[in-house]
Amino acid sequence: MTPYHQSTLDAGVTDITVYNKMVLPTSYGDLKAEYDRLINDVAIWDVAAERQVQISGPDAAACVQYLTTRDLSKQKEGQGYYVAMCDHEGHILNDPVLMKLSGGRYWFSIADNDMLLWCKAVARERGYDVTVIEPDVSPLAVQGPKAGDLIADLFGEHTRDIKFFWFIETELDGIPLVLCRSGWSKQGGFELFLQDGSRGDELWAKVMAAGEKYNIGPGAPNHVERVESALLSWGGDNDRDSNPFEVGMARYVHTDIDSDYVGKKALQEILDNGGPKRLLCGLVVDSDVADAWPLPERTPVRVDGEIVGMLSAVVHSHRLGKTIGLAQINRELVEKGDQVVDIDRRKGASTATITAIPFI
Ligand code: THG
Numbered sequence: 258m259t260p261y262h263q264s265t266l267d268a269g270v271t272d273i274t275v276y277n278k279m280v281l282p283t284s285y286g287d288l289k290a291e292y293d294r295l296i297n298d299v300a301i302w303d304v305a306a307e308r309q310v311q312i313s314g315p316d317a318a319a320c321v322q323y324l325t326t327r328d329l330s331k332q333k334e335g336q337g338y339y340v341a342m343c344d345h346e347g348h349i350l351n352d353p354v355l356m357k358l359s360g361g362r363y364w365f366s367i368a369d370n371d372m373l374l375w376c377k378a379v380a381r382e383r384g385y386d387v388t389v390i391e392p393d394v395s396p397l398a399v400q401g402p403k404a405g406d407l408i409a410d411l412f413g414e415h416t417r418d419i420k421f422f423w424f425i426e427t428e429l430d431g432i433p434l435v436l437c438r439s440g441w442s443k444q445g446g447f448e449l450f451l452q453d454g455s456r457g458d459e460l461w462a463k464v465m466a467a468g469e470k471y472n473i474g475p476g477a478p479n480h481v482e483r484v485e486s487a488l489l490s491w492g493g494d495n496d497r498d499s500n501p502f503e504v505g506m507a508r509y510v511h512t513d514i515d516s517d518y519v520g521k522k523a524l525q526e527i528l529d530n531g532g533p534k535r536l537l538c539g540l541v542v543d544s545d546v547a548d549a550w551p552l553p554e555r556t557p558v559r560v561d562g563e564i565v566g567m568l569s570a571v572v573h574s575h576r577l578g579k580t581i582g583l584a585q586i587n588r589e590l591v592e593k594g595d596q597v598v599d600i601d602r603r604k605g606a607s608t609a610t611i612t613a614i615p616f617i
């Protein structure tokens with residue numbers, strides 16, 4: 258359960274999934290209306306399943322750098338960074354948002370994997386003087402073009418100056434929270450990191466009341482919008498053996514920094530040996546019925562019968578009027594551009610064209 262569970266039931270949640278071993282609502286029964294609300298107005302999402310791993314203590318900065326492939330030397334207090342965490346072979350274990358809080362604390366806001374265990378083990382084995390815990394923190398996302406107005410009404414005009422991925426530690430009528438300009442959509446918005454799990458329904462009610470004039474409604478991380486925007490779904494778009502270069506995260510891998518980190522040597526070797534073998538890319542699919550696709554299982558992508566990659570998501574984009582997908586495909590094909598490939602379907606095959614991402 259999440260602190261917003263009762264509110265999501267009252268709002269008529271119809272579909273859920275399990276993410277990070279927690280409930281994650283996925284629909285309130287009308288996916289098209291939920292999509293339109295995200296694109297045109299504002300939506301409220303229970304994303305408490307985006308759990309936090311908190312690292313604090315004298316060695317917190319060193320420990321967090323050791324767990325991350327991105328150069329953190331310029332990260333400021335109050336700033337979030339999108340980062341990759343890898344294992345010793347350079348396989349990506351997670352793609353969290355890393356927040357640098359006051360008092361030398363850090364939060365990894367994690368995707369669907371047991372990073373608390375990993376962080377605890379690495380920290381202890383390396384002898385860092387840190388405390389690694391899961392804090393009482395539950396994100397609530399407010400996403401869409403009117404989210405900024407809603408948040409300004411609730412928290413004040415100064416919130417309009419918060420830059421992307423920056424945050425403030427604040428409160429709402431005594432409810433402690435961290436307000437961050439972030440969220441798993443490209444429609445703009447905030448995440449409210451509630452710091453008192455007993456007050457979720459209260460927070461939900463306050464946001465709903467303030468959002469009424471902006472046509473707010475309940476929603477969930479939107480699969481169509483995230484494919485259009487090419488936001489990575491860790492565990493969906495990658496294999497267990499994918500490295501960050503292969504999932505579009507090359508710009509968050511810094512092998513030239515002085516600090517060591519888990520996977521650094523392996524990632525350098527990948528670069529020294531010519532770089533990644535596969536790349537995440539888009540597919541424009543020559544078939545109109547996304548529902549007919551056998552997903553969420555990954556679907557082979559072929560050329561002349563040979564498997565050249567895996568399709569991990571396919572949706573109908575209302576805005577583009579096309580069926581589009583995300584796939585990890587052999588690099589030489591992606592770099593040639595505009596290559597036509599075949600995709601297996603339950604009934605027969607369909608062709609598709611490799612394209613750049615994001616789509617929108
Ligand atoms: N917010 C928070 N926690 C999260 C997510 C989130 N944990 C799980 C999951 N989402 C982690 N994965 C992502 C993936 C993409 C982004 C954030 C978290 C994202 N990416 C932008 C992009 O790719 O364009 C911005 C990246 C950048 O700074 O360059 O926002 O959504 N709390």
